[in-house]
Amino acid sequence: MKLKHSLFLLCLFSLVGSLAAQTIPSGPAIDAEVSSVMAKTGAKGMALAVIDHGKVSYVHAYGIRDAKGDPLTTDTIMYGASLTKAVFAYTVMQLADEGKLNLDTPIGNYLEKPLTSYGFDGAFKSKYAPYKDLADDPRWMKITPRMCLDHSTGFNNFWFMEPDYKLRIHFEPGTRFSYSGEGFDLLQFVIEHGRTDKGLGLDVGDLTKANFDRLGMTRTTLTWTGGKDANVADGWNDQGQAHPRSGHGRVRAAGSMNTTISDMAKFTAALARGDGLSAASRAEMTKPTLHITTVAQFPTLAPELPVAKQRKDLYAGLGVIVFNGPQGRGFYKGGHDEQTANTMVCLNTRQRCVLMLSNDVRSEKGFSELVRFVLGDTGVPYEWEYGDYAGKS
Structure with missing residues (x-):
């Protein structure tokens, strides 16, 4: 028993040592x-x-x-x-705390009409993608806020990186990681153009500014x-x-x-x-x-x-x-x-x-x-x- 006890203490001390943080340098x-x-x-x-x-x-x-x-x-x-993505995710989690967003509710539930009916033409003048390009791909209806934030929407990094400048979904949403700023911009669209009866229709710039002001980020x-x-x-x-x-x-x-x-x-x-x-x-x-x-x-x-x-x-x-x-x-x-x-x-x-x-x-x-x-x-x-x-x- 003494041997087992000694081995347990040795393992415990080794674990503690491995997790020990160094002193911050001067x-x-x-x-x-x-x-x-x-x-x-x-x-x-x-x-x-x-x-x-x-x-x-x-x-x-x-x-x-x-x-x-x-x-x-x-x-x-x-x-x-x-x-910016970390700042935005932090802001989204505040909306979740307020009950205005559920991370696992499909984004379509927060919009007044289907995503593909919003009329962006894909020009660089818009900060949003040409969502109408997804008209023949119903997989967009599976995308959730969580998928936007964990890079699993299936989008390229941005729509304008596609060879034909058309937005498309490359894999089943939620099934794998693939870095995509497009997903973050989509969630911004949902927050800014979402249903006011669900507490959305909010300006992301105003939401982040409130945090910047609170934290003294002048x-x-x-x-x-x-x-x-x-x-x-x-x-x-x-x-x-x-x-x-x-x-x-x-x-x-x-x-x-x-x-x-x-x-x-x-x-x-x-x-x-x-x-x-x-x-x-x-x-x-x-x-x-x-x-x-x-x-x-x-x-x-x-x-x-x-x-x-x-x-x-x-x-x-x-x-x-x-x-x-x-x-x-x-x-x-x-x-x-x-x-x-x-x-x-x-x-x-x-x-x-x-x-x-x-x-x-x-x-x-x-x-x-x-x-x-x-x-x-x-x-x-x-x-x-x-x-x-x-x-x-």
Whole structure:
């Protein structure tokens, strides 16, 4: 019995040790590490925040915001890209808490008329897809808010990425993961054009602004202000070429947010501790909802791997990706374009996160190193996130 007891204690201590989080490095140590990563990658600008026990513990900005050499500061407005998806999912979960949306009710139940009867012509003037293209495909009626948020609608990333510019469903909705901003924009459409008798017909920009105001995110919007603010970051592409910043004039749930590291750190801390959501909705958003079976996030619609080669620890949550690692369960979200590289990584243990925004896509080559330096070994699946498609989402 003594031997069994000793083995039990040994296993218990090993488990506790594997879940033990490292001490968060000091500010100067973080600064030195970021400087090292920027030197290695050639990145011109980066901003970083650390959240510990659900509170912002460190925020700093590095490098320059534009080709003129103006400094990047903690209040510089930067493109949030697909981090917008996490903000939108958080907002949707608030609607679920209010009883205005059920995650598993088909979207058609929330519309006054069939989705395919809404008259968007597919021109780039519209922020919505040409839903009439689905007139001969009744599978759209199976799509739910959950499928929009866990990337299982069956859509391409966006309708305009189809060779013939026609919206189509590529697989049975709900059956597999395939990254799609189109699903997020569809759910935005449902919220904005849904039945008022069900509490919808709401402006997503207004809903998110209410959260931004509540959290003190005074410089964050889902629309581009068109250069009215001087402290805005331009960007650098993977060839080190500078590009002036331009933005979305319309609210788009898939990725139109402009924010600062100070503001986005406040949101990340709120999400880490569940502020603004019921405990059930916070858990729903960050639990492993749908097993991810592809070798990488991109290209969208990539074939599924054979079962034996699929990662066992990788799932879609709602607006985030969920993983299991040496410190337990975590979640993360990235945001990229040709000049933008963002990442948010959170561990449920001690409600710890690291957030990075960069106006130079080359910086993402150093994200894994920086996350490990700040949080220790997390198991965040960056090899799946980026693969050979870094900077293309």
